[in-house]
Amino acid sequence: MTALERKSDLSTFGTGPVPRYEAVKQFIRSRIESGEWPPNHRIPSENDIVADLGVSRMTANRALRELASEGTITRVQGVGSFVATHKGSTALLEVRNIADEIRERGHTHTSKISLLQQEQASPEVADALGLATGARVFHSIIVHAENGVPIQIEDRFVNPAICPNYLEQDFGSITPNAYLTLAAPITRTEQIVEAVLPKPWECKLLAIGRYEPCLMIRRRTWSEAANVTVARLVYPGTRYRLEGVSQ
Amino acid sequence: MTALERKSDLSTFGTGPVPRYEAVKQFIRSRIESGEWPPNHRIPSENDIVADLGVSRMTANRALRELASEGTITRVQGVGSFVATHKGSTALLEVRNIADEIRERGHTHTSKISLLQQEQASPEVADALGLATGARVFHSIIVHAENGVPIQIEDRFVNPAICPNYLEQDFGSITPNAYLTLAAPITRTEQIVEAVLPKPWECKLLAIGRYEPCLMIRRRTWSEAANVTVARLVYPGTRYRLEGVSQ
DNA sequence: TAGTGGTCTAGACCACGGT
DNA sequence: CCGTGGTCTAGACCACTAG
Secondary structure (H helix, E strand, C coil), rough: CCCCHCCCCCCCCCCCCCCCHHHHHHHHHHHCCCCCCCCCCCEECCCHHHHHHHHCHHHHHHHHHHHCCCCCEEECCCCEEEEECCCCCCEEEEECCCCHHHHCCCCCCCEEEEEEEEEEEHHHHHHHHCCCCCCCCEEEEEEEEECCEEEEEEEEEEECCCCCCCCCCCCCCCHHHHHHHCCCCCCEEEEEEECCCCCCHHHHHCCCCCCCEEEEEEEEEECCEEEEEEEEEEEEEECCCEEEECC | CCHHHHHHCCCCCCCCCCCCHHHHHHHHHHHCCCCCCCCEEEEEEHHHHHHHHCCCCCHHHHHHHHHHHHHEEEEECEEEEEECCCCCCCCEEEEEEEEHHHHCCCEEEEEEEEEEEEEEEEHHHHHHHHCCCCCEEEEEEEEEECCCCEEEEEEEECCCCCCCCHHHCCCCCHHHHHHHHHCCCCCCCEEEEEECEEEEEHHHHHCCCCCEEEEEEEEEEECCCCEEEEEEEEEEECCCCEEEEEE
């Protein structure tokens, strides 16, 4: 008697409000979570599920395919399906565009341009953008405020080869983020979050004290193969936090 | 002449090495990326795709269903499918178990138990765990180190109703995270990341100065409907950062 | 050769939402 | 009412892997 047959007394399989493919998924998930099917354990084949749970092969296939895309199981053609190795406690945190966030909270977003010019790339900036040291780059420093309170410094360098008209934009009405997204659709993002103390000039722009801890996000974005822009985003620790729920 | 018909000269639709549902997905994606179908634009119905691209409805359904699960389109039963509104620069940041991270870097992970006892829940802790103020809770404070350097304070409260044997565990050989994951599989995680200055006792445990900024992650996890545990994780800003890539 | 997953079809019933 | 998406089935062909 197989593990599947033992539970196939459930003649009610899929007669409830739950779709049958979902019932199959839950059935398999429960075996995995209970430890009955440990990592690398072989899962019943699609035909086993058809025979034992009384669903069609398309339904069994959808259940297993979705479990695989969720990372719960691994499938190998010609071999079989297996419980994926343990994923640990990984969870995901969403990092978003500050202007959208503020608007969604029903607050007003304003920004002040502190700097907007062409420069020669320092070694650090050149490295981050994949350009030669001294190459021409666009540099903007913009302070974003929520209901008038400064909440983010956006210190950004842009690759002029990708966005040649960057300096001509009216960043009072469109954020650099929104403009860059339109000009060069993002295909890859790299982000690093750290806790730092603000530099003196950052204290002034944000109107905070010298020892107020800040979240710093360093964000690099690519469009196709080209590195488009690199930004340092600095948030006062008392006025901003990252939140995320995963389930 | 509809947008679909215009391209249906492709009698080669799906005859190549690409699965037909994948070809349908690419076809739709290309219309969206070119701007021909802007956000909120109505996408041809499943039956349109069946008629114009010469695939079965199951195949059209799979293509649209997968595009929806990827966030490219939105589907409403009884209404239709639409190009999803632009997602801005959202990106995901992964937050992981510190012990796993250290091991994967090839370094040694050690931990020191600073406190392990039963307490009465303060109003804050009770609220976070969904218990009554003064209820019995388990409290542990553990310092995690990478190659001997303190890198995280794990200040954790546990719901005794879910993990009655928490205090008896040997947290020198298994981390609370790993134990709790085994004892009560996580079904939901809420996390908040902030930049803070450490409290005096945290400075001592981490061997850092009073003005060194720290990342603080507050993590609440649930198993089924029950709130299992709430933790404050404090990392020295100079020794730790969150990294993430999304594409 | 037998078993596995990968895909596809034609037809069906249902729930939902606007007309 | 009709069109939409949501689901399900029975049967089919294929590519891949192992014995």
